Amino acid sequence: MIPVDKQVPSPHFTKGRKSFKPEAIVVHIMEGTLVGTDAWFRDPISKVSAHFGIGKNGELHQYVDLANSAWHAGRVNKPTWVGMKAAGNGTFYNPNYYTIGIEHEGFGQTPWSDRMYHKSAELIAHLCVDFHIPLDRAHVVGHHEIYSLKSCPGQHVNFNILLDLARQHRTALVDGTAPPTPAPVSGIPALQEEKKSGSVRVLKNLNIRRKAPTTSAGIVSTAPAGSTLAFEGWVTNGQPIQGNRKWYFNQDGDYFWSGATGEVV
Incomplete structure (x- = not known):
């Protein structure tokens, strides 16, 4: 210990x-x-x-x-x-x-x-x-x-x-080797939120993730293809999927990946 x-x-x-x-x-x-x-x-x-x-x-x-x-x-x-x-x-x-x-x-x-x-x-x-x-x-x-x-x-x-x-x-x-030397944390030390509300069209069935922009988070619900999802803002440093780190978040603080959505409506 x-x-x-x-x-x-x-x-x-x-x-x-x-x-x-x-x-x-x-x-x-x-x-x-x-x-x-x-x-x-x-x-x-x-x-x-x-x-x-x-x-x-x-x-x-x-x-x-x-x-x-x-x-x-x-x-x-x-x-x-x-x-x-x-x-x-x-x-x-x-x-x-x-x-x-x-x-x-x-x-x-x-x-x-x-x-x-x-x-x-x-x-x-x-x-x-x-x-x-x-x-x-x-x-x-x-x-x-x-x-x-x-x-x-x-x-x-x-x-x-x-x-x-x-x-x-x-x-x-x-x-039994030396522990890693503490260094500044790179990558995503904190989620950088952009606040601008709107709605996007869902292109394929899309899981809404509980409180975190990652597929490791629990699924709150699934939005079907063709539906519309409202968002309160987005982050551009969530879990990368197919190289895309942008995730939207809704008014409940839950997240969905932008790559499965289309134009803002």
Whole structure:
């Protein structure tokens, strides 16, 4: 495990993991500061926690021992994560029992710092090696993929960048080589939104993706060919499909790829 800068024990956890083991990592945004989260997770009235918190400067805090279940993802609403464990009758086992929660300083609408990206990637790599967790989008997920009423961790974390960095750290761990030198994150450190509403015609059946411009995000709905979709703006640095990174987003903050659309109407 990588060195933790500060232990901030939270009283809010379930001892053990109810016969489960860590199988995935859930990425959260604090909607606040690292200092504020430290205080909130220790407050007797909060009843919430996570295993780790990462500050914008890369500082790493630990709140709950990994052998125990932090209270970070226990509520479930219309989950899109493929790793959800069904308990029967349309219910699910509590995801807290088989996930590790990592909080990140900031807000859903603010970009991540380079240091936070790199520290998060380093931590994720260690966790994946230690617990034999595959390093992919089926096992490193956003909180909103479990609890759809939240957009957490927001639109400004790029999972492609995060996973690429984590794979670099994992390679160093496995090979026993020096870890990658922290450097400015290139590519898409934050979604660059253009605000200009309108509508486009759908050329072929088109999936609307939940809260992120990537095919890894859950499908909210599918617009049939020939229909019209309204948009509130677009980004030009979403997941590239056939070399096209432009994705529209609607008033709900969900995205659809521009390459399957025609003229603005």
